[in-house]
Amino acid sequence: MRYLIAMTGSSGAVYGVRLLRALKGERMLIMSRTAKGVIEHELDLKPEQVAVFAETCYEDEDLFAPPSSGSFLYDAMVVIPCSESTLGKIANGIADTLITRAAAVCLKEGRRLVLVPRETPVSAVMLENELKLARLGVTIVPANPGFYSRPESVEDLVDFVVGKVLDQLGQGHDLFRRWGR
Ligand SMILES: Cc1cc2nc3c(=O)[nH]c(=O)nc-3n(C[C@H](O)[C@H](O)[C@H](O)COP(=O)(O)O)c2cc1C
Numbered sequence: 001m002r003y004l005i006a007m008t009g010s011s012g013a014v015y016g017v018r019l020l021r022a023l024k025g026e027r028m029l030i031m032s033r034t035a036k037g038v039i040e041h042e043l044d045l046k047p048e049q050v051a052v053f054a055e056t057c058y059e060d061e062d063l064f065a066p067p068s069s070g071s072f073l074y075d076a077m078v079v080i081p082c083s084e085s086t087l088g089k090i091a092n093g094i095a096d097t098l099i100t101r102a103a104a105v106c107l108k109e110g111r112r113l114v115l116v117p118r119e120t121p122v123s124a125v126m127l128e129n130e131l132k133l134a135r136l137g138v139t140i141v142p143a144n145p146g147f148y149s150r151p152e153s154v155e156d157l158v159d160f161v162v163g164k165v166l167d168q169l170g171q172g173h174d175l176f177r178r179w180g181r
Pocket residue numbers: 007008009010011012032033034035038041082083084085086118119
C-alpha cells in the first residue's frame with residue numbers, strides 16, 4: 001500500500017510523526033512551511049529528522065511534484081495534523097499548495113482522504129467546512145483521544161488518535177486497548 005501523509009501547521013506534530021512511524025507500507029510525505037516550524041517548536045526535531053520516516057518527501061511549494069496529478073496513484077492521503085486553514089482550502093476547492101492540490105485530486109478521483117484537525121473551540125465556519133467535507137466522503141478524525149482505554153501517558157493519548165487513523169486505513173494495530181477486549 002502507498003500512502004501520502006501531509007503535515008500542516010496545526011499543533012499536534014507528534015500525531016504526524018507517530019503515524020509515519022506506525023504505518024506499514026510506502027510513505028510519501030509533504031510538510032507545509034508552518035508544519036516545519038511547529039515540528040521544531042513542539043518536538044525539538046528538524047524537519048529533516050521527520051523526513052527520514054518516509055520513503056519520499058515532497059516540498060509543499062512544488063506543484064510540479066507527482067501528487068499534483070490524478071495520474072499518480074496511491075491508496076490514501078492523510079493530513080495529520082490538519083490545520084483549519086488547510087481544511088478550509090480543501091473544502092472550498094483552493095489548491096495552491098501541493099498538500100491542498102493533492103487533497104483536491106483525492107476528491108475528484110474519489111480517493112480515500114482522512115483529515116485530522118486539531119483546533120478548539122471551533123467556529124461555525126470550521127464546522128461547516130468539516131460537514132461539507134464529511135458529506136463528500138472525506139473522513140474527519142478530530143485529534144480527540146478517548147479515555148475509555150485508560151491512557152497512562154501522553155504517548156497513550158497520541159496512540160489513541162493515531163490508532164483511529166490506522167483503523168480508517170484498514171491497518172491492524174495494537175496502539176490502544178479496544179472496548180470489550
Ligand atoms: C505554534 C502554532 C500552533 C498552531 N496551532 C494550530 C492549531 O492547533 N490548529 C489550527 O488550525 N491552526 C493552528 N495554527 C495556525 C496555522 O499554522 C496557520 O493557520 C497556517 O496558516 C496553516 O498553514 P498550513 O495549513 O499551510 O500549514 C498554529 C500556528 C502556530 C505557529
